[in-house]
Amino acid sequence: MxxxxxxxxxxxxxxxxxxxxxxxxxxxxxxxxxxxxxxxxxxxxxxxxxxxxxxxxxxxxxxxxxxxxxxxxxxxxxxxxxxxxxxxxxxxxxxxxxxxxxxxxxxxxxxxxxxxxxxxxLSPKERAEMLRGLALLEKALGIPAIEDAEEKVV
Amino acid sequence: MxxxxxxxxxxxxxxxxxxxxxxxxxxxxxxxxxxxxxxxxxxxxxxxxxxxxxxxxxxxxxxxxxxxxxxxxxxxxxxxxxxxxxxxxxxxxxxxxxxxxxxxxxxxxxxxxxxxxxxxxLSPKERAEMLRGLALLEKALGIPAIEDAEEKVV
DNA sequence: TCTTGATAGTTACAAATGTAACTATCACAA
DNA sequence: TTGTGATAGTTACATTTGTAACTATCAAGA
Known part of the structure; x- marks a missing residue:
């Protein structure tokens, strides 16, 4: 196992x-x-x-x-x-x-x-990779992505 | 702020x-x-x-x-x-x-x-990126990396 | 031997948390 | 108007958790 x-x-x-x-x-x-x-x-x-x-x-x-x-x-x-x-x-x-x-x-x-x-x-490159990975993790878990604007769809 | x-x-x-x-x-x-x-x-x-x-x-x-x-x-x-x-x-x-x-x-x-x-x-590429990001996050937080060498890159 | 200090593990107590029940209010329809 | 169901928020109760104190044991010296 x-x-x-x-x-x-x-x-x-x-x-x-x-x-x-x-x-x-x-x-x-x-x-x-x-x-x-x-x-x-x-x-x-x-x-x-x-x-x-x-x-x-x-x-x-x-x-x-x-x-x-x-x-x-x-x-x-x-x-x-x-x-x-x-x-x-x-x-x-x-x-x-x-x-x-x-x-x-x-x-x-x-x-x-x-x-x-x-x-x-982390180096600048690594930092970008880390944030990219975190975003992908959120995607995999079905967590809505960060909204950039103030608009909030209800 | x-x-x-x-x-x-x-x-x-x-x-x-x-x-x-x-x-x-x-x-x-x-x-x-x-x-x-x-x-x-x-x-x-x-x-x-x-x-x-x-x-x-x-x-x-x-x-x-x-x-x-x-x-x-x-x-x-x-x-x-x-x-x-x-x-x-x-x-x-x-x-x-x-x-x-x-x-x-x-x-x-x-x-x-x-x-x-x-x-x-996630696509295979995204999955690799996600795991890479997670590993970098652990590095940033000072968490010892997975010791078992064999990194899981899909 | 008899301290002293460290360690493995458990437990008592208090704080934090979730579930469910509660109060108060609203919308809407018979 | 009254009844039904939904909603915002609070609270009661039980569970979970962490902190600190505890027991039991060990090691190393005086």
Missing amino acids: DLRLERFLPYRLNRATAVASKQFSRIYRDEFGLTVPEWRVLATLSALGTASAKEIGRDSAMHKTKVSRAVASLQQRRWVSRETDDLDRRIEHLSLTSAGKSAFRRLAPKMLAFEEQIMAR | DLRLERFLPYRLNRATAVASKQFSRIYRDEFGLTVPEWRVLATLSALGTASAKEIGRDSAMHKTKVSRAVASLQQRRWVSRETDDLDRRIEHLSLTSAGKSAFRRLAPKMLAFEEQIMAR
């Missing part, structure tokens, strides 16, 4: 993700005590401006209970504010407060710099 | 891994009720023949408590047996029982077939 775990796709993915997640999360955990879901809500809201919890979940690929808890926590920090929709009172429009935006502005460059630092271990 | 989550490396990794893990784990979960750690211990022991919990942890990149619990569960199923080392009684030598081997023999081909099915969504 030639199933060696180290050659097996889901295992390799899992290991790579665990390593990356551990390294990246240290930045926002040490500096702000943020959890992974909280960081993602922060980044998503920063990108979208205003969004409902459902939209955040779709955009960040998180389960709605995870989103709900992360939002509640960020709201307690006064980094996120909410406003009920006038027409449909089930919907809460969420957005970053100025404190939330400020935190993200301090955090984002560090995250990007660390990403750059990781990628700098 | 141009940090878009969908372009951000750790986020993309996490999403791809979650999708893959969910699809793959269905096979051994539905058929045998195995958890991810249990499946990994099974595969690792199948590859190594006999190993200590520590070796399983190193080989499968799992925390020792995860290994301990997975082993305990597999032992209750009578799929794993243990024998204390004669010279160092802290060490337990673990191995698959014949029932464990039998289960793995039924499971492994299905796992490999599913991996093949995923990869079949």
